[in-house]
Amino acid sequence: MEIHHPQNVAELCDIIAAAPQPLSVLGGGTRPIGQSSARCGLSTDLMSGIVTYEPGAMTLVAKSGTSVAEIEAALDLENQCLAFEPMDHRDLLGTQGIPTLGGIIAANVSGPRRIQVGAARDFTLGVSFVDGAGQLLKNGGRVMKNVTGYDLVKLLVGSWGTLGVLTEVSLKVLPKAETESTLRIATQGWEKAVECMSAVLRTPYDVSGVGTVLNVNGGKDVMIRIEGFVASVRYRVSQLTQRLVHFGDITEIESPWHEMRNLTAWKSMDTVWRVSLRPTNSLKLLKVLEASDIKLQYQMDWGGGLIWLGLDDENKQRAENTATLHAIIQEQLTALGGHATLMKSASLTDMLVPSFQPQTPTLNKLMVDLRHKFDPRGILNPGRMY
Amino acid sequence: MENQYSAGDLEIQMAIKDVFDPSWLLNPAKVFPLAVSQSRTAA
Incomplete structure (x- = not known):
C-alpha cells in the first residue's frame, strides 16, 4: 500500500x-x-x-x-x-x-x-x-x-x-503519584468479584484502578490500586482491607497495572473483543456467554465497566462460528446498552463483520450527516468505524 | 467570536447545527454571531 x-x-x-x-x-x-x-x-x-x-x-x-x-x-x-x-x-x-x-x-x-x-x-x-x-x-x-x-x-x-x-x-x-499500592482480593467467582468491585467504588477511598487479571488464580481475583502520598495510601489501604475482608483473603502485591493496561498476556489470543457496558450488567453478559459451548477468557477493568473477551488458540473456532459469536455479543450489547468492538481475529481475517457496535438508525443518521459535513467526498478512513 | 475563530472554524461549527437542527429553529440567535449565521436563519 x-x-x-x-x-x-x-x-x-x-x-x-x-x-x-x-x-x-x-x-x-x-x-x-x-x-x-x-x-x-x-x-x-x-x-x-x-x-x-x-x-x-x-x-x-x-x-x-x-x-x-x-x-x-x-x-x-x-x-x-x-x-x-x-x-x-x-x-x-x-x-x-x-x-x-x-x-x-x-x-x-x-x-x-x-x-x-x-x-x-x-x-x-x-x-x-x-x-x-x-x-x-x-x-x-x-x-x-x-x-x-x-x-x-x-x-x-x-x-x-x-x-x-x-x-x-x-x-x-x-x-505523578508519590506512591502506589495494589491490593489483591481472592474473591470466589465472578458474581462476588463484580460485587466486590462495586463495593470498592462505593467507598470514599479514591481508588485509581479496579479490575481483574487473566492468569492470576483463574482470573477472578479483584485488583485495587491506591495512589497518592505515602501516609494517605497507608491509611486508605488499611481502611479498604478492613471493609473488604469478607470478600476473601487480601494481600498486597507487585503492581499488575502495566499488564492489565496493555494486555501483555493476551498476545496469543485468536480473537479479542473489547466490551464497554454498565458494570452491574457485566454479570448478565457473562451468564449468556457461559451458557454457550464456546469457552471464552475474561478480564475486567473500570470496576466491571470494561470487559476484555478472548478466544484463545485452544478454543478457537471456524470462521462461521466466530462470526456468529461476534453477532451474538453485539446483539447482547445492544440489549444491555453498551458496545462491543472486535479488536482482532485471526480466524475471521477474510470475513467482513462490523468491528464497531452497530448504532440505532437515529444515531446512525446523525453520524452519517456529520461525516458528510466534515468530509463531503468520504475520503477519510471510509469503513474504519462504519 | 470572529476574532477567535476563522471563517472555516465557524462554518464547521454551524454545519453541526445544520445536522441537528436543519431549519435553525432552536435558539437561532444564540452561540453564533448574527452576522455570520444570517444566511441560515433568514430562510
Whole structure:
C-alpha cells in the first residue's frame, strides 16, 4: 500500500485536497482496529515534536505524529504524566510501529485510571485538524475554560480519523503519584468479584484502578490500586482491607497495572473483543456467554465497566462460528446498552463483520450527516468505524 | 467570536447545527454571531 508521509501541515492539506481516492489515516499504525477500505495510506508520523510544554501550567502542546514515548519522557523529567494512561496496543495486536499522540487521541485510548480521572477525551483541551476538503481547522485552546462556540474537541477525540486528520493536540497533564499500592482480593467467582468491585467504588477511598487479571488464580481475583502520598495510601489501604475482608483473603502485591493496561498476556489470543457496558450488567453478559459451548477468557477493568473477551488458540473456532459469536455479543450489547468492538481475529481475517457496535438508525443518521459535513467526498478512513 | 475563530472554524461549527437542527429553529440567535449565521436563519 502506498503511504503518504507529509512533513508539515501545508503538505497534509495539499495531499487531502488533491486526493483522488480514499485515504487510510494512520499515526504509527499500531492500532489497525476496524477495516478501512482505502487502498492508500496517510500517516502523520513525520509531523512530530513537542510545541510547548509548561509544567507549571500542566499543559502540553504537541504535533500529532509525536511518539507517546517522547511525550512521556518529557513529562517524566518534570515528574508529570498522562493521567489517562493510554494503552499500548502492540502486545495485544502484534503490531510494530511507534504509537503516536494523534493515535491515542483519535481512538480515545484510556487505561485503568479512567475510572478515577477520566478518559483521553477529558484531558484534551484543544485540537487542530485538516478536514476532508483539505482545510485546516482548530477548536478549543490551552486552558480548560474555553467556552465560546461548539466543543469540537470532544467530537474529534474518538472519531478514528473519520472527521479529520489531527495535526496538533493540547493536553492537560497531571503530577505523578508519590506512591502506589495494589491490593489483591481472592474473591470466589465472578458474581462476588463484580460485587466486590462495586463495593470498592462505593467507598470514599479514591481508588485509581479496579479490575481483574487473566492468569492470576483463574482470573477472578479483584485488583485495587491506591495512589497518592505515602501516609494517605497507608491509611486508605488499611481502611479498604478492613471493609473488604469478607470478600476473601487480601494481600498486597507487585503492581499488575502495566499488564492489565496493555494486555501483555493476551498476545496469543485468536480473537479479542473489547466490551464497554454498565458494570452491574457485566454479570448478565457473562451468564449468556457461559451458557454457550464456546469457552471464552475474561478480564475486567473500570470496576466491571470494561470487559476484555478472548478466544484463545485452544478454543478457537471456524470462521462461521466466530462470526456468529461476534453477532451474538453485539446483539447482547445492544440489549444491555453498551458496545462491543472486535479488536482482532485471526480466524475471521477474510470475513467482513462490523468491528464497531452497530448504532440505532437515529444515531446512525446523525453520524452519517456529520461525516458528510466534515468530509463531503468520504475520503477519510471510509469503513474504519462504519 | 470572529476574532477567535476563522471563517472555516465557524462554518464547521454551524454545519453541526445544520445536522441537528436543519431549519435553525432552536435558539437561532444564540452561540453564533448574527452576522455570520444570517444566511441560515433568514430562510
